[in-house]
Amino acid sequence: MYLRNKNILVIDDTAAIRTFLRISLQARSSMVHEAKTAGEGVDLCAQVKPDLVVMDLGLPDRDGLDILPEIKSMTVNGKSPLIVILSVRKERTTKEKAFELGADDYITKPFLMDDFIEVIEGLMIKREQEV
Amino acid sequence: MTNLKPSDSEQPYILAIIDSHPEASRILRAAKRKAKEINAFWEIVVLEYSSDIDESTEESHEQLLQTLALAQQMEVPIIKMGINSACQKIISIINAKKEQGFKTEVIYIGDTNDISWLPMFFQSPISAKLRRKIDSNTKIVKISFGVEVVHGHRLAKFFRGNLKDIFFCLLAVLIATGVIETLNYLWPQSIGNQNSTKSIIYIIACAFAASRHGLFAGIIASFLGTFMLSVSHVQSSFSLTVKDDADVMSLALFLMAAVFISVSGSNEYRVRRAIARRAARLQSLLRVHRVTLNQKNPSDAIQTLDAEISKLIRTKIAFFLTSTMNPNVLEALFNKDIILSDADSKALQICWEESKATGVGAAGYQGCSWRFEPLIASRNEIGVLGAHIKGTLNFDATFGRLLSDIAGQAALIIERLELGIIAEETRMQAEREKLRAMLLSSVSHDLKTPLASVIGSLSVFRSMGEKLSEFNKHELIDTALEEAQRLDSFITNILDMTRLESGQVVLKAEWVNPKELLASVKKRLRERLSKYKLFIPEKEDDIEICVDEMMTGQVLQNILDNAVKYTTPGTRIEVDWIANNDGFYLQIRDHGLGIPEEQLEKIFDKYARINKQDTKVAGTGLGLAIGRTVMQAQNGLIYANNHPEGGAVFTLWLPLWRQKNKTNTNK
Numbered sequence: 001m002y003l004r005n006k007n008i009l010v011i012d013d014t015a016a017i018r019t020f021l022r023i024s025l026q027a028r029s030s031m032v033h034e035a036k037t038a039g040e041g042v043d044l045c046a047q048v049k050p051d052l053v054v055m056d057l058g059l060p061d062r063d064g065l066d067i068l069p070e071i072k073s074m075t076v077n078g079k080s081p082l083i084v085i086l087s088v089r090k091e092r093t094t095k096e097k098a099f100e101l102g103a104d105d106y107i108t109k110p111f112l113m114d115d116f117i118e119v120i121e122g123l124m125i126k127r128e129q130e131v
Numbered sequence: 132m133t134n135l136k137p138s139d140s141e142q143p144y145i146l147a148i149i150d151s152h153p154e155a156s157r158i159l160r161a162a163k164r165k166a167k168e169i170n171a172f173w174e175i176v177v178l179e180y181s182s183d184i185d186e187s188t189e190e191s192h193e194q195l196l197q198t199l200a201l202a203q204q205m206e207v208p209i210i211k212m213g214i215n216s217a218c219q220k221i222i223s224i225i226n227a228k229k230e231q232g233f234k235t236e237v238i239y240i241g242d243t244n245d246i247s248w249l250p251m252f253f254q255s256p257i258s259a260k261l262r263r264k265i266d267s268n269t270k271i272v273k274i275s276f277g278v279e280v281v282h283g284h285r286l287a288k289f290f291r292g293n294l295k296d297i298f299f300c301l302l303a304v305l306i307a308t309g310v311i312e313t314l315n316y317l318w319p320q321s322i323g324n325q326n327s328t329k330s331i332i333y334i335i336a337c338a339f340a341a342s343r344h345g346l347f348a349g350i351i352a353s354f355l356g357t358f359m360l361s362v363s364h365v366q367s368s369f370s371l372t373v374k375d376d377a378d379v380m381s382l383a384l385f386l387m388a389a390v391f392i393s394v395s396g397s398n399e400y401r402v403r404r405a406i407a408r409r410a411a412r413l414q415s416l417l418r419v420h421r422v423t424l425n426q427k428n429p430s431d432a433i434q435t436l437d438a439e440i441s442k443l444i445r446t447k448i449a450f451f452l453t454s455t456m457n458p459n460v461l462e463a464l465f466n467k468d469i470i471l472s473d474a475d476s477k478a479l480q481i482c483w484e485e486s487k488a489t490g491v492g493a494a495g496y497q498g499c500s501w502r503f504e505p506l507i508a509s510r511n512e513i514g515v516l517g518a519h520i521k522g523t524l525n526f527d528a529t530f531g532r533l534l535s536d537i538a539g540q541a542a543l544i545i546e547r548l549e550l551g552i553i554a555e556e557t558r559m560q561a562e563r564e565k566l567r568a569m570l571l572s573s574v575s576h577d578l579k580t581p582l583a584s585v586i587g588s589l590s591v592f593r594s595m596g597e598k599l600s601e602f603n604k605h606e607l608i609d610t611a612l613e614e615a616q617r618l619d620s621f622i623t624n625i626l627d628m629t630r631l632e633s634g635q636v637v638l639k640a641e642w643v644n645p646k647e648l649l650a651s652v653k654k655r656l657r658e659r660l661s662k663y664k665l666f667i668p669e670k671e672d673d674i675e676i677c678v679d680e681m682m683t684g685q686v687l688q689n690i691l692d693n694a695v696k697y698t699t700p701g702t703r704i705e706v707d708w709i710a711n712n713d714g715f716y717l718q719i720r721d722h723g724l725g726i727p728e729e730q731l732e733k734i735f736d737k738y739a740r741i742n743k744q745d746t747k748v749a750g751t752g753l754g755l756a757i758g759r760t761v762m763q764a765q766n767g768l769i770y771a772n773n774h775p776e777g778g779a780v781f782t783l784w785l786p787l788w789r790q791k792n793k794t795n796t797n798k
Contacts, residue, residue, distance in 0.1 A: 016584030016610045023603045024591040058576065088579040110583035113590040 002124040003117075004029040007048055011041035011055040011064070012086065017109075021054060024113050038062035042070055049076045051127075052120060057087040057094070065097055072102030079131075082123045086111070143171035144233035147207075148221065148240040148257065150178045151195040155241065158274050159198065162239045163205055171236055174208045174494060176224070178217055178257075208494040211531065218260040225265060235269045296348040300340040303348075304355040307336035330385045333360060337389040341396030349393025357386045416540055419443065432548050433464055436541050444518065444533065450506070450541070451479060452514035461515060469517075474498035479515055486512050491520040492531055502531070504538035508546035516541060577621050577753075584614035616658065620692065624753045627685065628737065631760045638679040638764050642789065645676055645708055645717060652687045660691065662700035673791040674710050682761045683783075686769070689754030690719050690781045697779070698723035715788040720780045725773040734771060735759040 008030045010021050015036075022032045033048050035041035038059040045053060053071055057064035064085065072080045085098050085106045095106045105119050147162035149155035159175065166173040177199070202209055212220050225235045240258045258273055265271075311329050333356035341349025361382055419439045433450050441448050449469050451461040461483055463469050471479060478489040478496045482503035490499040500521075506514040516538040588611040592604065599607070630636045649667050653660065694704045698721045708717040726734065737756035755769075762769040767785040774780050 014580055014584060016581070016614045017587060019610050020584065020588040020591045020607055023599065023607060024595060027595050027598050027603070086583075088576045088583070109579055110586040113587055114594050116587075 002121045002128075006030045006052060006124065007033070007050040009033045009035065009041065009045055009048060009050040009053045009055075009081075011035045011038065011044075011053065011059065013037065013056065013058070013060050017056070017086070020113070024117070028117070036060075038064065038067045042067055045071050045074055045081070049074070050081050052082045052084065052123070054084050054086060054120075057085060057089055057098070065094075065101060068098065068101040068103060079127075082120075082127060084116075084120060084123070086116075141232055141234035143169050143236045144225075144228050145169075145171045145173035145236055146176060146221070146225070146238045147173065148176045148178060148238065149198060150241065151191040151198075152241055153194050154274075155194075155198045156201050158239045158241060159201055159205060159207075161272070161274060162237070163207070165237055165239075169236060172233060174210060174224075175202050176217075176221060177209060177211045179211060179213050203497070206497045208497070209492065210494045211492060218257055218264065221257075221261065222264055225269075235266070237270045237272055238265075239272050239274060241274055296340075296344040297351060299344050300348040300352040300355065303336040303340040303352055304333070304359060307332045307356065308359055329360060330381070330388075333357075333385070334389055334392055338392045338396045341393035342399050345400045346393060346397030349397050350390060353386060353389030353393050356389055357382055360385055416536060419537065419540065428548070428552075430464075432544060433541075436544065437464070440516075440537055440541070444530070444537070446521065447519040449517045449519075450514060451483070451503075451517060452506075452545075463517075471501065472498065475501045479503050479517065482515050483512070488531070488535065490517075502534060504534050506538050506542035506545065508542040513542055513545060513549075574625060577625075578618065581614040581618040581621070585611045585618070588614070613658065620688075621753075623685070624689070624757055627682075627757050628753055628760070631757065631764075636682070638682055638761070640677050640679055640765065642675040642677055642791075643680050643683070644791065645674060645715075646670065648678075648680060648684055649687065649706060652684050652691065655684075656688060656691055656695075659695050660704075663695060663698070664701070664703045665691075666703060666705045668707055670708075672710070674708070674715070675789050675791050676715050676785050677787045677789075678765055678767075678785065679761070683765070686758040686761050686783065687719070689758050692754060693781075694719065694721035694723070694779075697721065710788045715785045717783040718780055720774055720778055722778040725777060726771055726779045728773075731771050731773075735769065 003025065008025055010018050010025075010032060012018050012021075013036050018034045018036075022034060025032045033044055033050065035044045038061050041053075041055060041059070055064050055067075055071075059067075064087070068083065071083060074081065080102070083103045085103050086109055087094070087106070088109045090108045098106050104123050107116060107119060145162050145166045147158050149158050162173055162175075165171070177195070179195075199209065210224065221238075228235060238261060240261075258271055262271055311332055314328075337349055337352040337356055340352035419436060433452075437448060437450060450464045452464055453461060461479065474496065475490065478493075478499050478501065481487075482489040482505055486505045486507060487493075488502070488504050490496050490502040492502055500519060502518045502520050504516045504518075505512050506516055516534070518534055588607045592599070592607045592611075596604070627636070646667070653665060653667065691704065698704070702722040704722075705720045706718070707720075708715065710716075735755045735758070737753060758769045762783060762785075765785065766787075767783060769781065769783050771779055771781050
């Protein structure tokens with residue numbers, strides 16, 4: 001219920017990942033936007049002003065970490081979008097770097113959809129409480 | 132022979148001191164008799180005079196070797212030492228023996244044989260020095276050689292070795308006389324009866340003779356000069372009568388001055404000779420060094436050293452280095468056929484364990500035919516250099532020193548190369564480790580991405596199944612299936628690459644129709660190719676190519692997989708082939724964005740992809756790398772370029788093809 005009518009942007013170059021995320025999030029009444037590259041992701045983010053950005057790090061044109069600050073800076077009413085990283089990289093340094101650059105959570109692939117939903121719902125609740 | 136075992140009570144010890152004198156064997160025999168008589172352990176000290184070592188005439192060298200051969204027959208240990216500080220060295224031997232429980236009873240020494248020109252002037256005989264410094268209970272027996280024998284030996288050597296010198300000193304005095312006479316003729320007043328001027332000219336001749344031809348020539352020139360001064364100049368009448376006492380004094384003073392200058396001049400001569408000899412030895416060592424300098428591999432360098440040193444010292448040599456299997460065991464390199472006697476093996480082991488020269492020429496190594504020098508590098512002992520001494524006759528101190536120098540040099544060369552290799556290996560190891568880590572990370576990405584899609588899709592299906600539309604359900608299942616197939620493809624590629632690299636895959640070539648091969652690949656890829664338009668021409672050419680059907684099918688599959696990954700669904704993928712005199716060409720063209728020029732070659736490199744930060748489309752590098760490996764193994768080629776109208780073109784080339792059921796082939 002916390003995902004209803006939420007604007008969610010998925011940036012991942014793997015079509016299969018985008019597909020199951022889209023199906024699952026749409027089934028929870030979210031509005032899902034998809035981008036295959038970092039460039040597309042940044043453009044779409046500026047355009048749709050998402051509540052949540054779910055992004056991969058290994059993107060074909062640029063590293064996901066590079067575009068994190070840019071995405072984080074796109075605020076709406078003083079609020080920057082929530083960012084959840086989905087990546088196969090599990091090194092501690094990469095995770096720390098991601099959090100430092102503005103990520104709100106970091107999920108290592110592969111993952112179960114229920115776990116992912118739990119994480120993003122938790123972030124949404126926290127954001128609402130902050131408001 | 133008496134064993135070298137100290138007992139509770141002091142054991143008698145006898146030392147025989149010899150040199151290159153032809154009668155030295157008498158000392159040996161006397162010492163041996165005494166040793167037998169009092170049941171003593173005995174050893175020989177061989178004194179090597181500079182004349183024996185450096186200016187060795189064949190004769191004195193031969194004499195020494197004959198004496199040493201006799202000593203060897205007597206099975207007596209031999210200690211060699213230079214004449215410098217010989218007395219101290221002998222005393223330290225006696226003291227060392229005392230500590231081992233030996234009492235030095237008798238020292239045998241020749242009576243006249245430590246006479247040479249300089250020791251005669253500046254040194255007292257060793258026997259006298261020893262007498263002053265050792266225990267009075269130790270008897271010093273001087274074996275007299277007799278004047279006649281000594282003179283015979285010395286004089287014979289003297290004249291044989293110095294004829295050239297005598298000629299030159301005569302020449303020098305003659306030139307001096309000529310100069311004096313010329314001056315006298317040209318300027319009678321300038322010389323006249325000025326003895327001082329004449330003396331100076333003769334002294335110059337003496338100094339010249341001594342500095343160019345040694346002390347002997349200088350002394351002869353001094354006497355000749357005195358004679359000439361006396362007969363031709365002191366007495367202007369050319370008679371031998373001395374006019375007055377002042378002339379006698381002048382002549383005596385001239386002789387003294389001439390002798391003194393000759394001694395000084397001859398020192399310069401000796402130093403120059405020594406420097407020249409040292410330079411020559413250094414040159415030969417440098418040559419060995421230079422030859423090995425260009426060798427990068429220690430094994431090659433040791434082989435070169437082995438050959439060069441054998442040539443330099445004219446004997447068989449061997450490098451004994453630690454075994455690679457067991458660092459405590461020494462192994463002979465290159466000369467594996469060397470069979471060492473028990474005595475030699477023992478000497479080798481002692482040389483290695485105690486880092487000292489052993490074998491021929493060292494005390495306590497009877498029966499050895501090898502000399503061993505430890506190879507001591509800057510850090511530690513790395514092995515042993517062995518030289519085969521034929522019949523133990525060719526060994527003297529010069530040779531020992533040369534061998535020792537060569538061993539030191541060789542050790543440093545080997546160490547330098549080994550350190551270089553270790554550094555290189557460490558660097559390579561670090562590179563390999565880095566590459567391995569990157570490959571592992573890349574492979575893990577390749578495997579985890581499709582796995583994430585499968586797990587993600589199935590977990591969505593499980594938790595939301597009822598709420599999903601039929602279309603979405605199918606979409607999820609199809610996604611999971613496709614990704615599982617992709618995973619299968621990655622795993623196949625990884626396994627293929629591993630097996631190809633380890634040589635486990637043996638390609639089995641057979642004649643195959645390319646059309647049938649493509650059809651089989653198309654069938655396998657029908658799921659993945661369903662969204663693309665694949666064109667395979669219908670040709671009735673009945674061509675056959677000689678390939679491993681399964682692996683070549685895998686190569687085609689990898690190229691088509693690539694096309695699917697990099698191009699938009701709905702675009703065309705075209706396949707075509709041609710067979711002509713140049714061979715068989717098969718091309719696969721897609722309608723994607725093409726490949727950046729700088730990547731056209733790199734995409735076939737297994738490691739190219741892992742150097743990139745992004746790993747956008749997993750598995751590509753490996754698939755094409757497999758393609759290249761397989762094609763090369765079939766004497767063929769695979770390469771990529773961009774089509775002028777867009778899209779990438781992959782070409783397979785094979786040298787062999789044939790028309791089905793025809794025997795003639797293209798090549």
